[in-house]
Amino acid sequence: GAGVSQSPSNKVTEKGKDVELRCDPISGHTALYWYRQRLGQGLEFLIYFQGNSAPDKSGLPSDRFSAERTGESVSTLTIQRTQQEDSAVYLCASSLGGVEETQYFGPGTRLLVL
């Protein structure tokens, strides 16, 4: 079946603008995660959705970052008033359920804030 997909694949924006990144998880996967990966760095956890439970937002770096998920499908990550330090690859992953299950990653969205 289809894997995790993300859009757009690349996004260039000006400092101060808002951006929306989209993630389509694997069908049937109840858990969805967002990570940030700066150039040459590891994966930084941002937020985790599990079914209808309240999301774990403990990794969001500031109140400019927010995410939503509609049921057990699409998720959007929104960054308001973007800053240059927000430039990174934003990766989405999904799993069958529960954080300990294998996570499958999307191709990422490369965000460049000028």
Add this chain to the structure above:
Amino acid sequence: GENVEQHPSTLSVQEGDSAVIKCTYSDSASNYFPWYKQELGKRPQLIIDIRSNVGEKKDQRIAVTLNKTAKHFSLHITETQPEDSAVYFCASFSGSARQLTFGSGTQLTVLP
């Protein structure tokens, strides 16, 4: 929260030699340890994982060992090939934080 340290940050080996990457974790309640391979510009892909009820798992040229007492786990790649060149990330699932925490990555280069 959980802290995962990964060493070395870079590793170069000759084709055919073995490569070993080591990770330590801090949360004694952690019970799931995946390894991901990320080629340049690509998404991370799971190559092997181990759960805390076993000490070793092998899949062809790749093996992972886990020492729960010492809280460390290692990735072993034998008979390395140029296509093994990539960044490898270890990760640990923390039962207390309920998050997957990643190591900082190892850039493996296999020299032909």
